[in-house]
Amino acid sequence: MLRAVRDQFWNKGYAATSMDDLMKVTGLGKGSLYGAFGDKHQLFLRIFDMYCVNSVESVRQALEGPDAGALERLRRYLLGAATASAGPSRRGCLLARGTAELSGQGATDVTDRALAALQGVEEHFARCLEQAWHHGDVAAGADPRKLAAMLLAVFRGLEALGRAGMDEAALRGMVETALEGLPVSPRRRR
Amino acid sequence: MLRAVRDQFWNKGYAATSMDDLMKVTGLGKGSLYGAFGDKHQLFLRIFDMYCVNSVESVRQALEGPDAGALERLRRYLLGAATASAGPSRRGCLLARGTAELSGQGATDVTDRALAALQGVEEHFARCLEQAWHHGDVAAGADPRKLAAMLLAVFRGLEALGRAGMDEAALRGMVETALEGLPVSPRRRR
DNA sequence: AGAATGGTGGACCGGGCGGTCAATAACTTT
DNA sequence: AAAGTTATTGACCGCCCGGTCCACCATTCT
Secondary structure: OHHHHHHHHHHHOOOOOOHHHHHHHHOOOHHHHHHHHOOHHHHHHHHHHHHHHHHHHHHHHHHOOOHHHHHHHHHHHHHHHHHHHOOOOOOOOHHHHHHHHOOOOOOOHHHHHHHHHHHHHHHHHHHHHHHHHHHOOOOOOOOHHHHHHHHHHHHHHHHHHHHOOOOHHHHHHHHHHHHHOOOOOHHHOO | OHHHHHHHHHHHOOOOOOHHHHHHHHOOOHHHHHHHHOOHHHHHHHHHHHHHHHHHHHHHHHHOOOHHHHHHHHHHHHHHHHHHHOOOOOOOOHHHHHHHHOOOOOOOHHHHHHHHHHHHHHHHHHHHHHHHHHHOOOOOOOOHHHHHHHHHHHHHHHHHHHHOOOOHHHHHHHHHHHHHOOOOOHHHOO
């Protein structure tokens, strides 16, 4: 049921989703929704929270594994994100959409959660790069945390560009270029 | 007057801006607005168009100059974007905000303009990198267009992360890391 | 001066908005 | 089975939305 609400917000945005929409989509009466969540905004926050937690968790799962394949896992994950962000069937990322819409004048309830989630993703990127570093896929002198932050920017850029209609090949190319720019260990330099 | 409308949409978003808001902010009567633009949506499109054109133009101006300083100009521009995207006083980028809010189900009127603008920015990045390439700041084997696309992703990522509340130092760090990853000409490798 | 013209303002419209509430259904407890 | 308790409903509220429309006024033309 929370999933139905999430999909509605996801597809139409916050302001463009009416409580009637949410009634239709959940099958619940209006009073039930208000009784359970108190508010449209609080309901959105609840959904948003869930989405953020799930997102970070899915990144963790995707990057989990032995040191040897760490860099390749990261590569696959980012390429997957590029593919998912592109195409007319995309619906993009609720985190990005929600943050873009509800980040004005001092109300930090949405941005706080978004920021925490993004930092969580960055953390997992960094851990993955540290694994790659241990395995020797990344140059000894490199700082995995800085690289992770940079890849996070690329990652969010993919989403933004995909939403604007950029095609899949272009997005995947950006990922490849970014990864080629990573400082590889001298022994392995191509 | 168009500027006042733009600021309103820019600060509050599309759906959250009412025609009454636009009346107050422009000082014009409702009939005048409808007479001149026909529609809230058309009015937004007009503003959006203007914003896109101005954005691309300002990138062009910022990156204009001799081959010798090309890479440094690009660096300064991206660092400036990082600073502008951060901080609580930010209001971010209307192109990003508008695209995020109005990019659903087949209506391509917004995304078409956004895509064109982003490709324009990418084009200027690419030209700037070509200048740097001619001057020898970028490795001979590198493809300026691919690098430009990658930096475009970083660029849009900055905006998205800034909107989520990421601090200026972090964003500037991402720019630096991305630029350090560019393939420099062997003679100049640090 | 007087008439024609067209841009302007704001009252007005139906509808849909977020939110409330009393009636009612469903379930628990004894 | 009956009483008590909680959850659910959808009619209802006042408000504000995007959009229409016409009286009005400033300008221009004769």
